[in-house]
Amino acid sequence: MLSKVTSIALNGLDGVPVEAETDINNGLPSYELVGLPDAAVKESRERVRSALKNSGKKFPAQKITVNLAPADLKKEGSCFDLAIAVGILKATEQLSGDTDGIIFLGELALDGSLRPVTGILPLLISAKSHGFDTFIIPAGNAREAAYIAGAKTYAAQNLSQVVAHLSGAAPLVPLEAASYRGGEAAEEKFDLAFVKGQAIAKRALEVAVAGGHNLLLVGPPGAGKTMLARCIPGIMPDMTFEEALEVTKIHSVAGTLGAEGIVTRRPFRTPHHTATTVSLCGGGTRSVKPGEISLAHGGVLFLDELPEYHRSALESLRQPLEDGQITVTRSSGAYTFPANFMLCASMNPCPCGNYGSTERPCTCTAAAIHKYRARLSGPLLDRIDLQVEVDAVKYDDLVSEGREESSAAVKARVEAARAVQRERFANSPHVHTNADMGEREMSLFCALTPACEQILRLSFERLKLSARARSRIVKVARTIADLAGEAEILPAHILEAVSYRSYDIHA
Ligand SMILES: Nc1ncnc2c1ncn2[C@@H]1O[C@H](COP(=O)(O)OP(=O)(O)O)[C@@H](O)[C@H]1O
Ligand SMILES: [Mg+2]
Known part of the structure; x- marks a missing residue:
């Protein structure tokens, strides 16, 4: 019997969907995991075996092959345990119910309980961008996952709950979406x-x-x-x-x-x-x-x-x-x-x-x-x-x-x-503050009057500034003008910006 269950792997800050294909054959009992797994993924065998047994299920005494596809992506960590366990249950017909279109994530403990995985938020955000909207995750990740809007996310304590949910015996309730209250907790100790x-x-x-x-x-x-x-x-x-x-x-x-x-x-x-x-x-x-x-x-x-x-x-x-x-x-x-x-x-x-x-x-x-x-x-x-x-x-x-x-x-x-x-930067997606400005933005928003230019020239020569220091001074002057509510950079703004460069510790 063959089964396919989907999980997702972290690659930097992005997630890549991973298909766990399980094939079970009559033959000498063995367990082979292929698809570039690291040591932690390989160890899933022992975790999955114990978790199944301790959840009242059978770990088949047959030839089991699990392929994690795509094969060229290195699979790291223990977040595929749940997908592998569900795949084995399906391939041995110990589990009924549809698993298509569901992303499974979670590390299994030996007793069958689910342990939280790191990176759940980037994983689920990527999963959504790949078109998935149903997730089964460890209860320990529920708070993070609740910030994913427009998805059906089920948080389970253990493998038995996942099985009961999929078979329809005891469906889980999807997480309620959490709303964001920025800065509310921002009571600073330092004022x-x-x-x-x-x-x-x-x-x-x-x-x-x-x-x-x-x-x-x-x-x-x-x-x-x-x-x-x-x-x-x-x-x-x-x-x-x-x-x-x-x-x-x-x-x-x-x-x-x-x-x-x-x-x-x-x-x-x-x-x-x-x-x-x-x-x-x-x-x-x-x-x-x-x-x-x-x-x-x-x-x-x-x-x-x-x-x-x-x-x-x-x-x-x-x-x-x-x-x-x-x-x-x-x-x-x-x-x-x-x-x-x-x-x-x-x-x-x-x-x-x-x-x-x-x-x-x-x-x-x-x-x-x-x-x-x-x-x-x-x-x-x-x-x-x-x-x-x-x-x-x-x-x-x-x-x-x-x-x-x-x-x-x-x-x-x-x-x-x-x-x-x-x-100012509404049309420059990568620029959020004056410090982020590149040449293009500077030419658009940092026009200098002759008087400002004169002050800069004198400071440049006297303080032996570099070209980089010059453009940084102009950006700081732009900020000083913004704080003053001025559309144009004035000589006073340049002077103040230069004053922050005149303490040269190499002098
Ligand atoms: N301007 C100040 N107003 C009030 N307390 C100050 C001030 N400057 C220093 N202190 C006190 O001195 C302590 C040491 O300051 P700290 O920031 O550690 O100095 P530094 O890092 O420059 O060595 C602070 O925790 C604070 O109690
Ligand atoms: Mg200090």
Whole structure:
């Protein structure tokens, strides 16, 4: 007897439907699994055998061949267990009922219960785009799967429930579609209202977030750099449902999804300074997983104490900082993951941290300072649009009774500036913020008056800027104009944008 049951495999961030064909013949009892399975898929034999027995079914003592098609796609993980078990039940006529057009997903435990699989959201989104709309999945994946609209998704606890559902003995009820409430849970622990003084740094934070620009905070220990950075998510605009789904897909594949089943808050990723290129950019030997820069997609990648990171790891950020995505090449193929994040970095100005301080003396030698700063390459710094000095807060500011502006107030201005950008880029699908602009958008939206051009020319020569730095300054000026509600970039906007580049740590 032959049976065919459909499942779906993850390939990067996309799903590819997989047909589990089961053939059962009289012959010496054996079990053969073909179709490029990895070790975890091969082990399905033991899980399926025990699960069937413990669900009151028979594992046939015959010659069983399971082919996972298409054969050229590498099959990884344990999500095909359920499809294989159902295929064996059908081929041995232990199961009645139609399985055509249904996608089966789930790992089987030895007792027959279904374990959740990673990446259910991207898998089901892809399945829908391939024309499938009926899914049987593990109950543990129900919260995530409920965000798939327009599908009949059944969540089962175990194999017996799946069998009873298919045979009509005890039909399951499809999941109720979950509705998205963006930002509702976004009660931030860190609020700008608690940061005293630091007007320049706060302004830089606002400009950076409004236009999606990268930011470097330089200052002595205790100046509040980490505190400021942690306030960034609280002033970022809420995610739309589409953005939330895109971010959730990545976290679903990486297995970093929380209990809610959907990411509603913008990510704030803080990889440790020992992070390797693979952990930052993605990769892995068994299955290719997105790295920190993709987990930060739509949010912030915070690299605290930037010079402490491995130079090679930092250099690997250059391309994704330019492209908003990363392509990881492995023997099994090339995988592209989104990586459009805002980079926020912090550093001390020198090893002791006091260089440039008006309060404390710096004890570092010139050579030590030079060596410390040389850990950061020019091309990396070039991609950081705003570089600001943060000095330790003045005691008077710290104890002042004056009310500081809340994150909510800043966020409102950011939202307004983002609304301007949304309208501006309505016809450019890959550009969401000023920072994303390419040459085409810049020529359309960043016309400079002769006065602005003059300021830029002087700064370019005096600060020895690169061509890349010039275009980044113009983009930041565009954001400053948007925050001011100006249609045109004015000299004051260029001047402010240049001021964020004048603190050159290589000088
Ligand atoms: N401007 C400020 N207003 C209020 N508290 C501050 C300010 N700056 C620093 N602090 C306090 O100092 C602590 C250390 O700041 P932190 O952000 O860790 O400094 P850094 O990262 O620059 O070394 C903060 O947790 C906060 O309690
Ligand atoms: Mg810190």
